[in-house]
Amino acid sequence: DIQLTQSPSFLSASVGDRVTITCRASQGISSYLAWYQQKPGKAPNLLIYAASTLQSGVPSRFSASKSGTEFTLTISSLQPEDFATYYCQQLNSYPHTFGQGTKLEIK
Amino acid sequence: EVQLVEAGGGMVQPGGSLRLSCTASGFTFSSYWMSWVRQTPGKGLEWVANIKQDGSETNYVDSVRDRFTISRDNAKNSLYLQMNSLRVEDTAEYYCARGIMGAPRGLEYWGQGTQVTVSS
Numbered sequence: 420d421i422q423l424t425q426s427p428s429f430l431s432a433s434v435g436d437r438v439t440i441t442c443r444a445s446q447g448i449s450s451y452l453a454w455y456q457q458k459p460g461k462a463p464n465l466l467i468y469a470a471s472t473l474q475s476g477v478p479s480r481f482s483a484s485k486s487g488t489e490f491t492l493t494i495s496s497l498q499p500e501d502f503a504t505y506y507c508q509q510l511n512s513y514p515h516t517f518g519q520g521t522k523l524e525i526k
Numbered sequence: 527e528v529q530l531v532e533a534g535g536g537m538v539q540p541g542g543s544l545r546l547s548c549t550a551s552g553f554t555f556s557s558y559w560m561s562w563v564r565q566t567p568g569k570g571l572e573w574v575a576n577i578k579q580d581g582s583e584t585n586y587v588d589s590v591r592d593r594f595t596i597s598r599d600n601a602k603n604s605l606y607l608q609m610n611s612l613r614v615e616d617t618a619e620y621y622c623a624r625g626i627m628g629a630p631r632g633l634e635y636w637g638q639g640t641q642v643t644v645s646s
Contacts, residue, residue: 420587453632455571462621462639463563463571468632506571510630514587515561515573 425518433498436497439470440447440521442507444488444512450513454483457469457520458476466505468494528552528635532624535640542612542644548558548605548622548637554582556600559625560623562607563643564618575607576630590616607636 422445432438450470454473456461465474470485481493494501502525508516534546545564561576575586575596584596595608605622620640623633 451631457571462623462636463633464636465626465632465634468626474632474634490581496593508571508573508632510632513585515576518572520570521567 420514421448421512421516422461423507423509423516423518425505425507425521427510428519428521430521432497432523433526434497434499438452438497440492440496440505440523442490442518443494443511445455447488448509448511450485451509452506453489453510454490455508456503457506458499460507463506497523528624530624530635531617532620532622532635532637532640535620535642537643537645538612540612540614541643543610544612544642545575546607546609546620546622546640546642550603550605550624552619553624555603559630560596560598560605560625561623561625561630562596562605562618563621563623563636565621565639566618572619576625577605592633609642612642614644616642617644618642 422442426441443484445492452470454467457463465478466481469481483492529551531549547579562574564572564574571595577584581598593611597606622637624635626632
């Protein structure tokens, strides 16, 4: 199975900060990577698919990129509603594994 | 408006069975891959299974293969997960999710989840 390792697991930041979350795949997954945001008690919400394509309705402060097997999600200027847990998921091969999550907390 | 509504969760003893259902509305159900994803309390997400638009292809995570069966009824806009030989470690919130149009590239819409608890 393909393993996805997210870093950091926890991130403390302030409103207005620029933050980056990394997801590293254990082997090549082309661009078959998605990013999700999950708030407590809610289902995940798709932010990014195909490594860098912004899902419709997602604010433009979210962006993502790929370099080899390393993928990054960037939030350019944190807003209060962005404090949540973020997950990456690979859809290159089965099973479609998720990263362990990155919890973004208010500093 | 796209809606996915899960049902069928509950408490069951180890070795028991449950059948989850997911009723879809607001889109052409037969045009999309559908998936089940689970989440244990306070833990992360685990992809469980998916099924192609016409039901001709199914895929599973190894931990549930041969115990769980994903199926769909396009005439009823419904997705199912038959769970047999349940284990304590299957305890989780189970979500159904719709893929993006075309091949699996992401899970665009999710239901609210249904809780499955396996305990003696």
